[in-house]
Amino acid sequence: xxxxxxxxxxxxxxxxxxxxxxNHSTISGTDYIHWYRQLPSQGPEYVIHGLTSNVNxxxxxxxxxxxxxxxxxxxxxxxxxxxxxxxxxxxxxSARQLTFGSGTQLTVLP
Amino acid sequence: xxxxxxxPRHKVTETGTPVTLRCHQTENHRYMYWYRQDPGHGLxxxxxxxxxxxxxxxxxxxxxxxxxxKTEDFLLTLESATSSQTSVYFCAINSGQGxxxxxxxxxxxxxxxx
Numbered sequence: 653x654x655x656x657x658x659x660x661x662x663x664x665x666x667x668x669x670x671x672x673x674x675n676h677s678t679i680s681g682t683d684y685i686h687w688y689r690q691l692p693s694q695g696p697e698y699v700i701h702g703l704t705s706n707v708n709x710x711x712x713x714x715x716x717x718x719x720x721x722x723x724x725x726x727x728x729x730x731x732x733x734x735x736x737x738x739x740x741x742x743x744x745x746s747a748r749q750l751t752f753g754s755g756t757q758l759t760v761l762p
Numbered sequence: 763x764x765x766x767x768x769x770p771r772h773k774v775t776e777t778g779t780p781v782t783l784r785c786h787q788t789e790n791h792r793y794m795y796w797y798r799q800d801p802g803h804g805l806x807x808x809x810x811x812x813x814x815x816x817x818x819x820x821x822x823x824x825x826x827x828x829x830x831x832k833t834e835d836f837l838l839t840l841e842s843a844t845s846s847q848t849s850v851y852f853c854a855i856n857s858g859q860g861x862x863x864x865x866x867x868x869x870x871x872x873x874x875x876x
Contacts, residue, residue, distance in 0.1 A: 686864075698865065
């Protein structure tokens with residue numbers, strides 16, 4: 653499975669944008685880039701996914717590099733409720749399994 | 763939350779006893795999963811099911827068995843619990859296809875094996 657690399661932790665101030673990076677240099681052409689987050693004491697929840705083009709939804713935006721070897725999850729205005737572990741996961745077209753890494757622990761400071 | 767419930771939510775048991783965790787879904791999803799999560803780590807796949815009576819092993823399947831006799835229920839059994847199986851167990855379902863699958867997770871079961 654293609655792997656992803658994320659920083660262990662990041663900090664952000666409340667109401668400021670947050671850019672969470674993910675490197676996936678061995679990504680294949682059929683791999684989708686998915687992001688999940690896990691709030692304290694909860695199961696993971698889906699955030700966003702994309703293949704080649706940037707994506708937006710109500711929770712976040714996903715910016716994908718032109719060569720697809722990296723991506724960035726953007727939270728436009730962090731709130732205290734966004735404090736969580738964020739996982740960047742590659743999902744191939746034929747697979748129905750998720751492989752979780754260690755993710756990035758996001759701390760949001762008031 | 764895709765109608766996923768897990769029971770029990772918390773359990774304390776002793777080494778050597780059998781334990782069964784239940785995952786129930788209400789939306790007829792074909793794929794169901796069991797993960798475990800240990801402190802400071804991401805989730806690891808134990809077993810998954812792709813239909814009634816159709817199951818397969820994940821990354822950490824040793825010491826666990828599963829059964830799926832109905833679409834809505836996926837059971838995880840620890841035949842003889844050990845302290846190393848103390849963990850938080852999450853069930854999930856899969857929605858979508860072709861790389862755009864989205865998994866929805868249950869609230870988790872905290873298991874302590876003494």
